[in-house]
Structure formats: C-alpha cells, structure tokens
Amino acid sequence: MGSCFAEEIGARLQQHHFDALVNPHGILYNPISITQALHTYLDRDQYTADDLFSHGDLWHSWDHHSRFSGLQMDAVLARINAAQEAAVQRLEEADWLIITLGSAYTYTLASDNQVVGNCHKVPSSHFHKKLLSPPDAIAALDNLMHRLFFRNKKVKILFTISPVRYARDGVVENNLSKAVLIQTVHHLVNKFDRLFYFPAYELVIDDLRDYRFYKEDLVHPNELAVNYVWEHFTASCVSEEGRNLLPLVEDINRAMQHRPFNPESNQHKQFLQTYAKKTKQLMKEYPFLRLEEALAYFEGK
Known part of the structure; x- marks a missing residue:
C-alpha cells in the first residue's frame, strides 16, 4: 500500500x-x-x-x-x-x-x-x-x-x-x-x-x-x-517457485484474451476445456493463486 x-x-x-x-x-x-x-x-x-x-x-x-x-x-x-x-x-x-x-x-x-x-x-x-x-x-x-x-x-x-x-x-x-x-x-x-x-x-x-x-x-x-x-x-x-509460475499464469491470461472467430465451434470449445483443465491443475497445485475468475471464464459461467 x-x-x-x-x-x-x-x-x-x-x-x-x-x-x-x-x-x-x-x-x-x-x-x-x-x-x-x-x-x-x-x-x-x-x-x-x-x-x-x-x-x-x-x-x-x-x-x-x-x-x-x-x-x-x-x-x-x-x-x-x-x-x-x-x-x-x-x-x-x-x-x-x-x-x-x-x-x-x-x-x-x-x-x-x-x-x-x-x-x-x-x-x-x-x-x-x-x-x-x-x-x-x-x-x-x-x-x-x-x-x-x-x-x-x-x-x-x-x-x-x-x-x-x-x-x-x-x-x-x-x-x-x-x-x-x-x-x-x-x-x-x-x-x-x-x-x-x-x-x-x-x-x-x-x-x-x-x-x-x-x-x-x-x-x-x-x-x-x-x-x-x-x-x-x-x-x-x-521465490523460484513463484517465478516458474509466471509464464504459466501469463499463458492463462493470454488465453482469456483470445477472441474466437466462431465461439460455437468445436475447436473453440476444446480450447476452453483445455484451459479449464490447466487452470484447475494450477489451482490445485498452487492454492494461493486467485484463478477463480479465469476458471469461470473457461467454464462459461
């Protein structure tokens, strides 16, 4: 502060x-x-x-x-x-x-x-x-x-x-x-x-x-x-653990900024499922990360 x-x-x-x-x-x-x-x-x-x-x-x-x-x-x-x-x-x-x-x-x-x-x-x-x-x-x-x-x-x-x-x-x-x-x-x-x-x-x-x-x-x-x-x-x-996380989190952020040509396509749905899985795994391994909003985005909530 x-x-x-x-x-x-x-x-x-x-x-x-x-x-x-x-x-x-x-x-x-x-x-x-x-x-x-x-x-x-x-x-x-x-x-x-x-x-x-x-x-x-x-x-x-x-x-x-x-x-x-x-x-x-x-x-x-x-x-x-x-x-x-x-x-x-x-x-x-x-x-x-x-x-x-x-x-x-x-x-x-x-x-x-x-x-x-x-x-x-x-x-x-x-x-x-x-x-x-x-x-x-x-x-x-x-x-x-x-x-x-x-x-x-x-x-x-x-x-x-x-x-x-x-x-x-x-x-x-x-x-x-x-x-x-x-x-x-x-x-x-x-x-x-x-x-x-x-x-x-x-x-x-x-x-x-x-x-x-x-x-x-x-x-x-x-x-x-x-x-x-x-x-x-x-x-x-x-920490070294935190620094190793930065590119993984940046990948999640880039995925959230992705704007598909066709949101209803199977390809985009697979994309969302893949990143929802990645996000859940990160949240499980590193519970201090605040990824709830990202997970909700990938799960369409």
Missing part, C-alpha cells in the same frame, strides 16, 4: 493472480497517512457519517483517496467499510506487507491539526504543509511495526520508495522529501529483522537515469520503467 507506484506493482501482482490486496484506503503518499490507515485496520475501525465531509457536491473522507468519494453518503460509507473489512482480515493473515512511501510532506487541516490523506481539491488555505523530519517519520512507523508484529506473528514488511517525482513540490523539495524517506526506511530496516528494502527508487533514478523512462508529464515512470522494476522485483522478491 502507499503511493501510485504501489498501484503499478500491485496491479502486476494481481494480473499474475497473486493473492494481493492493493491500497484499501486508495493511494496514500506520506508516512503518517499510511500509518494512520494501518492503525484503523489493527483497531478494526468502521467509518461513520461523522468521518465524512461534503465538498463540491460530493462526500469525502480525509483519510481516503478520492476514488471513494461520491454523491451519496451511504454509498461512500459502504465502499469505505467494505474495503476496511477486507483490509482487517487480510492484515491479520498476510505473509507480506509492501509499503511504498511517496512523499515526506504532510498536509494538516488548519482547523484541527488532522493529517489528511487527500486534499480533495479543497483550497490550500485550509491546510498547513509540513516536511516531516526523519525522527517524526521514524517514530510513527516504529510504533506501527510493534503493533503489526504483535498482531501478526509471521508478517514480513517490504519497504520501497516511490520513484515518482513530485514536481509540484519543487525539484529541491522533492529531493529533500525523498532523502527523509530513505533515511527513515533504512533506520527501520536496520532495527527490525522482519523489515526489508527493495530499491525501486534507485532502479529508476540511478539505474535508468533518463527521462525517456518517464511519461509525458516527466513525473510518473512509464511502462518501460515499470517493466524494468517488475523484472528486478520478481528476481529478488519472488
């Missing part, structure tokens, strides 16, 4: 049918908002009408990304609490938690000093912007680590720093922010033996080192860069 780059890698995991839940609060950038979200899962919190506010004809939550916002308060709360319930269950059972920190800048409501996860296009006069110090970021995450390890005795945590350049903060300010995050993460990784670091930031910024690996906005890594990071991620963070 974390920044928009977490969504990129999370989507790749889901596309390969790993049992992954991605950003149940939506995209979050700073360490405080991410820790606050994780604390709500540990506390099994449910959101109520008092946690929402109205702006621009929509209902929003200061804790959540705008993808949860909507016209109807009840619908917004239903989406938020459904995601909350899924996150609570998953966090207690997870083998791995991947946290991608994007920015060390926080935005705090001027009215009550609450750190917000998203400003929801509310005028900037309503917020105070602050660059976290390494001690502040470390303290927040350190406390969270202790709670996580107490609740889930097996979970390991993989930290990454987003390679997205937050140009709106300024070039110098972006580098200051990333420096805080890097110092924070390495302090924690050196302290806890169940914490690890994957250098997504360094792979893009120092290894690729070129704007041709960014989208037209010169802020977000493009598909070439994401592919490069994904290749290194699977090589270093996925």
Whole structure:
C-alpha cells in the first residue's frame, strides 16, 4: 500500500493472480497517512457519517483517496467499510506487507491539526504543509511495526520508495522529501529483522537515469520503467517457485484474451476445456493463486 507506484506493482501482482490486496484506503503518499490507515485496520475501525465531509457536491473522507468519494453518503460509507473489512482480515493473515512511501510532506487541516490523506481539491488555505523530519517519520512507523508484529506473528514488511517525482513540490523539495524517506526506511530496516528494502527508487533514478523512462508529464515512470522494476522485483522478491509460475499464469491470461472467430465451434470449445483443465491443475497445485475468475471464464459461467 502507499503511493501510485504501489498501484503499478500491485496491479502486476494481481494480473499474475497473486493473492494481493492493493491500497484499501486508495493511494496514500506520506508516512503518517499510511500509518494512520494501518492503525484503523489493527483497531478494526468502521467509518461513520461523522468521518465524512461534503465538498463540491460530493462526500469525502480525509483519510481516503478520492476514488471513494461520491454523491451519496451511504454509498461512500459502504465502499469505505467494505474495503476496511477486507483490509482487517487480510492484515491479520498476510505473509507480506509492501509499503511504498511517496512523499515526506504532510498536509494538516488548519482547523484541527488532522493529517489528511487527500486534499480533495479543497483550497490550500485550509491546510498547513509540513516536511516531516526523519525522527517524526521514524517514530510513527516504529510504533506501527510493534503493533503489526504483535498482531501478526509471521508478517514480513517490504519497504520501497516511490520513484515518482513530485514536481509540484519543487525539484529541491522533492529531493529533500525523498532523502527523509530513505533515511527513515533504512533506520527501520536496520532495527527490525522482519523489515526489508527493495530499491525501486534507485532502479529508476540511478539505474535508468533518463527521462525517456518517464511519461509525458516527466513525473510518473512509464511502462518501460515499470517493466524494468517488475523484472528486478520478481528476481529478488519472488521465490523460484513463484517465478516458474509466471509464464504459466501469463499463458492463462493470454488465453482469456483470445477472441474466437466462431465461439460455437468445436475447436473453440476444446480450447476452453483445455484451459479449464490447466487452470484447475494450477489451482490445485498452487492454492494461493486467485484463478477463480479465469476458471469461470473457461467454464462459461
């Protein structure tokens, strides 16, 4: 969970049918908002009408990304609490938690000093912007680590720093922010033996080192860069068994994208039966793969 780059890698995991839940609060950038979200899962919190506010004809939550916002308060709360319930269950059972920190800048409501996860296009006069110090970021995450390890005795945590350049903060300010995050993460990784670091930031910024690996906005890594990071991620963070599964899963995905000239032909029916059998075999051998949707497709359900 974390920044928009977490969504990129999370989507790749889901596309390969790993049992992954991605950003149940939506995209979050700073360490405080991410820790606050994780604390709500540990506390099994449910959101109520008092946690929402109205702006621009929509209902929003200061804790959540705008993808949860909507016209109807009840619908917004239903989406938020459904995601909350899924996150609570998953966090207690997870083998791995991947946290991608994007920015060390926080935005705090001027009215009550609450750190917000998203400003929801509310005028900037309503917020105070602050660059976290390494001690502040470390303290927040350190406390969270202790709670996580107490609740889930097996979970390991993989930290990454987003390679997205937050140009709106300024070039110098972006580098200051990333420096805080890097110092924070390495302090924690050196302290806890169940914490690890994957250098997504360094792979893009120092290894690729070129704007041709960014989208037209010169802020977000493009598909070439994401592919490069994904290749290194699977090589270093996925087991040999998992890596051997990737081409088998990709074959299933390609089969699902196949569009027959004649869906009623015996040839296509045989094709579906063959892949239904392959999918069932994979599900039997590797029950952690989420292939239910693929199986339903091949079985015509």
